[in-house]
Amino acid sequence: xxxxxxNESISYNDQIILHSLSFNxxxxxSVALLGKSGSGKSTxxxxxxxSRKEESSxxxxxxxxxxxxxxxxxxxxxxxxxxxxxxxxxNLVKPAKKDVDSVTSIIKQLELEDKLLQKVHDLSGGQxxxxxxxxxxxxxxxxxxxxxxxSALDEYLSSIVTRTLKKNFETIVCxxxxxxxxxKNFERVIGLKNSxxxxxxxxxxxxxxxxxKLYYVCE
Amino acid sequence: MFASKNFKVSFLFxxxxxxxxxxxxxxxxxxxxxxxxxxxxxSIFSMEFNNYSVLLEAFLRTISIAVLAIFFSIIFGxxxxxxxxxxxxxxxxxxxxSIHELFWALIFLQIFGLNTLTALLAIVIPYSATLxxxxxxxxxxxxxxxxxLRGKDKLSYFIYxxxxxxxxxxxxxxxxxxxxxxxxxxxxxxxxxxxxxxxxSSSFMQGLxxxxxxxxxxxxxxxxxxxxxxxxYTFIPLVxxxxxxxxxxxxxxxxxxxxxxxQDIIPYPIxxxxxxxxxxSWFEKIFVNExxxxxxxxxxxxxxxxxxxxxxxLILFPLVSSKFTNKPTKISAHIFLVVLRSTPEYILAYIFLxxxxxxxxxxxxxxxxxxxxxxxxxxxxxTDAMKLRIDVTKRKTELYFYEVLPxxxxxxxxFLFYRWEIIMRESAILGVLxxxxxxxxxxxxxxxxxxxxxxxxxxxxxxxxxxxxVISKKAREYLRATKHISACDLRQNK
Numbered sequence: 266x267x268x269x270x271x272n273e274s275i276s277y278n279d280q281i282i283l284h285s286l287s288f289n290x291x292x293x294x295s296v297a298l299l300g301k302s303g304s305g306k307s308t309x310x311x312x313x314x315x316s317r318k319e320e321s322s323x324x325x326x327x328x329x330x331x332x333x334x335x336x337x338x339x340x341x342x343x344x345x346x347x348x349x350x351x352x353x354x355x356n357l358v359k360p361a362k363k364d365v366d367s368v369t370s371i372i373k374q375l376e377l378e379d380k381l382l383q384k385v386h387d388l389s390g391g392q393x394x395x396x397x398x399x400x401x402x403x404x405x406x407x408x409x410x411x412x413x414x415x416s417a418l419d420e421y422l423s424s425i426v427t428r429t430l431k432k433n434f435e436t437i438v439c440x441x442x443x444x445x446x447x448x449k450n451f452e453r454v455i456g457l458k459n460s461x462x463x464x465x466x467x468x469x470x471x472x473x474x475x476x477x478k479l480y481y482v483c484e
Numbered sequence: 485m486f487a488s489k490n491f492k493v494s495f496l497f498x499x500x501x502x503x504x505x506x507x508x509x510x511x512x513x514x515x516x517x518x519x520x521x522x523x524x525x526x527s528i529f530s531m532e533f534n535n536y537s538v539l540l541e542a543f544l545r546t547i548s549i550a551v552l553a554i555f556f557s558i559i560f561g562x563x564x565x566x567x568x569x570x571x572x573x574x575x576x577x578x579x580x581x582s583i584h585e586l587f588w589a590l591i592f593l594q595i596f597g598l599n600t601l602t603a604l605l606a607i608v609i610p611y612s613a614t615l616x617x618x619x620x621x622x623x624x625x626x627x628x629x630x631x632x633l634r635g636k637d638k639l640s641y642f643i644y645x646x647x648x649x650x651x652x653x654x655x656x657x658x659x660x661x662x663x664x665x666x667x668x669x670x671x672x673x674x675x676x677x678x679x680x681x682x683x684x685s686s687s688f689m690q691g692l693x694x695x696x697x698x699x700x701x702x703x704x705x706x707x708x709x710x711x712x713x714x715x716x717y718t719f720i721p722l723v724x725x726x727x728x729x730x731x732x733x734x735x736x737x738x739x740x741x742x743x744x745x746x747q748d749i750i751p752y753p754i755x756x757x758x759x760x761x762x763x764x765s766w767f768e769k770i771f772v773n774e775x776x777x778x779x780x781x782x783x784x785x786x787x788x789x790x791x792x793x794x795x796x797x798l799i800l801f802p803l804v805s806s807k808f809t810n811k812p813t814k815i816s817a818h819i820f821l822v823v824l825r826s827t828p829e830y831i832l833a834y835i836f837l838x839x840x841x842x843x844x845x846x847x848x849x850x851x852x853x854x855x856x857x858x859x860x861x862x863x864x865x866x867t868d869a870m871k872l873r874i875d876v877t878k879r880k881t882e883l884y885f886y887e888v889l890p891x892x893x894x895x896x897x898x899f900l901f902y903r904w905e906i907i908m909r910e911s912a913i914l915g916v917l918x919x920x921x922x923x924x925x926x927x928x929x930x931x932x933x934x935x936x937x938x939x940x941x942x943x944x945x946x947x948x949x950x951x952x953x954v955i956s957k958k959a960r961e962y963l964r965a966t967k968h969i970s971a972c973d974l975r976q977n978k
Contacts, residue, residue, distance in 0.1 A: 311632060329630040333648035342644050346635035353640040 267292045267408055267436040268313055277308045283460050292407075295427075295437040297447035299482050300457035306440035307412050309457075313438060314410040321408040322401035322434070328393055332386035336377065336396050339385055340368045343404040371399045374429045376422070390417040398426060402433045409434040413441065424450060444479045456482035489963055490893055501791025504784040508848070513841030521839050527693035531701065534692075539683065543702065546679040548726035549600065549672075550665040551714075553607035555723045557665075558658060560608065561615025568620035580613040582949035583942060584913040585668045586830070587923070589675050590930055591942075595744045599735040603677045607668055611661065618657055626650040655716070663710055667828040670703065674830065674916070684831065688838055696835075700827065707826040749939035770937055775944050778915070778922040782948065785844050785911040785921055786904070789851035793907065794900055796856030797863060798889075804864030807872070807888060808880055824857035829910050830917075837917055847914040847921075851907055859899045863892055897963055901956040908952045912945045922948075 268290040275283040282305040290296055300306050307326055314323040322343075330339050338357070341364060345353055356364065365381075372378050375395045380388065385396060394417050401409055409430060415423045427450035430437055441447045447454050448468045456464040456479050464478050471479075514520060533539045567573045589606035596602050629645035673681025680699055687695035714722065747755060753763040802808035803817035829850045836846030867888055877883050915923025922945045929938035 314632065323632060325630050325632065327628070327630070329628060329633055331629060331645050331648050333651065334644065338644065342629075342641075345640040345644060346637050348640075350637055350640050353637070354643070357643070 266290070267294070268316070268438070275305065275308055275312050277305070281460075282308060283457070286462065288455065288462065288465060290436065290438060292436050294453055295431060295451045296439070296453045296455060297451035298438060298440045298455050298457065299442065299444065299447055299479055300440075301442060301483050304457045304482075305460060306457060310410050310412045310438065310440050317408055320406055321410050322404045322406045324397050324401050324409070324411040324414045326412040326440075328397040330385045330393055330396060333384060335382050335384055336372065336380045336388070336399075337365065337368055337382060339396050340371070340400045340403050343400045368399070368403060371402050372396075374432075375399055375426060391419075391422065394418060395422075395426065398430070402429070407435040409437045409439070411437070411439045414439065415446065416442070420446075427451070442483050444476065444483060448476070448479075454479065458482045490897060493897065493959060493963060497787070497794075498791060500787045504788040504791070507780075507784050508788050508844045510845040510848070511841075511843045512845065513843060514839065517840050523691075524693045524696075524835070524839060528697045530694045531698040533695050533698050539699070539702075542673075542678060542680050542683050542699075543706070544729060546666065546669045546673075547706070548729045549603050549607070549679060550662065550669040551722045551726040552730065553604055553611060553669065554658070554662045554665045555726075556604070556608045557611035557615050557661070560612035561619055564612060564616035565619035565623065568616060573616075577613040577616055578950055578953070579946050581610055581617070582909065582946040582953070583610060584909050584923075585610050586671060586675060586913050586916060587926065587942060587945070589672050589677070590916075590927070590938075591744075593675060594748070594930065594935060595740045596735045596737055598676050599732070600730050601733055601735040603669065603672050603679070604733075606672060607665055611665060611668075615658070615661060618661075619654060622653045622657065623650050626653060659710065659714065662714055663707060663826075666707060666710075667826075671828050671830040674834070681831065685834065688834070700831075704823055704826050708822060744935070748935040751936045751940070752934075755936070767940075770940060774925040774937075774941065775922075777920060778925045778941065779944060779948060781844075781919070782908065782911050782915075782921040782945075785847055785851075785914070785919070786908045786952075788844070789848050789855070789907050789911065790900065790904055792848055792852035793855040793859065793903065794896075796852050797859045797896065797900075800856060800860035801863040801867065802880075802884060802888075804861060805867040805888075807867050807870065807883065818861075821857040821861050824853050825861065827854065829854040830914065833914050833917055833919075837919075842918045844919055847911065847917070847919050850914070851910055855903045855907060859896070859903065862899055863896055866892055866895060894963060898960055901960050904956050905949060905953045908949055912948070 266289055268288075270286050270288055272285045272287050274281050274285055286309075298306050298309065311323070311325070314321050331342070334342075337360065341356060341360070348356075352361075355361075369378060369381060372381065372395075375398060377392065377395050377399065380392060380396075385393060388396065394414055398411075398414055401411070411430075415426050418426060423446055430439075437451075439451065448471060451468060453467050454464065454471070455462060458481070463482055464475060466475060564573060564577065568577075585606050588609050589602060592602040592605050596605075623646050626649040627646055628649060629641075634641050634645070670680040670684075673679040673683065674685055676682065680703060684696060684699050687693075687699070751763060751766060753759070753766045800817070800821070804814055804821060806814060809817070832850035832853060833847045836849050840846055870888065870891060872887055876887055912922045912926075915921035915925065916927045918924065922941055926938055926941045926945070929935070929941060
């Protein structure tokens with residue numbers, strides 16, 4: 266089991282925003298968390314990340330990129346703790362070929378290879394999201410917890426990105442607000458509304474009524 | 485509109501300003517101010533100096549001291565900024581900052597004498613404190629990396645996630661601070677250190693106005709061209725050259741330092757064990773005769789100058805705004821403002837003092853011109869970026885009152901509140917020129933070698949400053965002018 270919540274309440278700034286939540290997420294599952302903004306998705310994603318920090322990568326909604334650093338260095342940041350401080354300092358001046366190669370192989374999958382040495386502040390919103398995703402992949406963990414990581418991508422890139430994520434992570438929990446993107450690319454959807462789970466089903470089992478419910482969740 | 489927060493705050497400050505005006509002594513006491521002023525202003529056409537090698541040396545000395553002072557301030561400021569979360573550090577830095585560099589110079593003169601060391605310490609101490617505060621704010625403001633993702637290797641995370649986005653702001657603010665350091669070093673001449681202020685005041689006293697103008701104009705050129713000669717390529721060579729040029733840093737005297745802290749500044753009755761009664765009467769006498777009038781005059785001058793600054797800004801900013809003027813007017817107004825704000829308030833006050841005689845008038849004029857030109861420049865810059873609809877009124881007066889002023893008024897107040905503390909610090913120091921603010925009593929205490937009294941008066945000055953700083957912060961919060969202005973906007977983007 267990757268995550269198991271049993272009747273848990275989740276609070277933000279000392280205020281309970283999700284009441285008595287219960288669900289299990291098995292290893293190997295890809296789950297889309299649907300709900301409109303303010304429904305508590307972000308807090309839940311962060312909370313799940315904090316409960317499994319050692320095994321997970323996290324992409325916050327605001328992406329946490331350093332604007333004045335290159336795409337390469339922004340991705341490299343994921344492994345700062347793995348290398349020595351000296352190695353990290355040298356990397357700023359002259360990166361090792363091995364590190365550059367492994368970063369390049371990731372951004373190639375996300376169609377970003379020509380941006381390797383560009384500063385992040387010169388990138389578009391969608392490109393920035395893919396940099397944050399690359400950073401998460403580079404971290405090389407088994408679980409991904411991502412908060413709206415593909416909101417600025419078109420349909421074509423969304424499917425490429427989700428495919429890449431599935432290839433690189435065993436388990437994925439992703440907050441989204443787009444019903445089609447969720448049902449098309451994920452195995453299971455959880456819909457949150459008014460601080461409760463309204464729907465929790467495998468995408469293959471969804472009927473017209475459920476889809477209606479999902480749209481209601483995201484309204 | 486009349487019930488708005490902006491209106492209430494403005495009304496209160498105008499009222500206080502007017503009350504200050506009533507109490508302020510603004511008399512012109514020179515016998516013939518007009519002809520004196522004419523003499524002074526017309527000497528600009530006959531600029532010269534009787535000994536150019538002395539002048540060159542004064543400039544090199546001023547620049548070298550400013551360079552070394554900023555070099556050390558950067559180091560101490562950067563280190564201290566890392567501990568800015570600690571309340572103790574914040575309080576001590578607030579105290580250090582609230583004492584003007586000229587006061588620091590007067591203190592170190594007593595301890596180490598008239599030398600380079602004194603000049604450096606006088607600047608490095610308050611400047612490190614200011615840099616520490618602003619560096620800490622910049623680092624915090626430009627941090628876009630969530631703490632959730634921050635790992636264990638603190639140094640690496642600091643370098644990768646905090647420095648890159650903050651660096652341009654850090655550099656730009658440091659450059660602005662260097663410009664301030666040049667001004668501060670120049671005015672150290674007024675207490676006897678042989679920087680520009682020294683020659684400026686001696687030329688003035690001898691009535692050699694053509695020399696005064698030459699010094700001022702060369703100083704403007706140096707300040708205006710800072711970007712050309714003070715940058716990442718020249719910084720290290722400048723520091724090394726300054727070290728070599730200044731050469732002699734001796735003068736440190738541990739015994740004097742010790743005596744200063746353990747004897748000189750201890751109140752006389754306590755030091756001599758005269759008992760509680762005489763300590764109280766010692767304090768009472770100083771309180772009634774010096775603290776009360778000094779603090780009142782400092783406040784009167786501050787509030788009057790703040791009001792005058794506000795009025796001048798409202799008049800001047802359209803001149804540097806493309807919304808109101810054509811290009812030639814804008815450029816000439818811009819040069820005028822640059823000249824005004826490059827002149828240290830202290831020098832402006834000194835010049836007016838010679839022309840109009842001792843009263844609050846020279847100080848109020850100097851503070852108004854210096855601060856008004858800074859805020860006008862910033863507001864003018866803001867209005868340039870303002871997007872108005874295409875069919876906006878073509879009539880300038882309507883444009884000013886209906887479109888532009890309402891939009892920038894909040895920002896205008898925020899800038900004024902930010903300068904308030906600076907005006908207060910300057911009001912106190914201008915006392916050294918003979919205007920009876922706290923600086924006057926501090927200077928006299930030093931002259932009489934009553935350092936215990938000097939120290940008490942300095943504490944009062946620092947306390948007033950911190951008080952104004954706190955009220956200003958509260959006022960900005962009340963007005964919700966939360967946009968951060970201390971660090972980034974005031975680096976006077978040229």
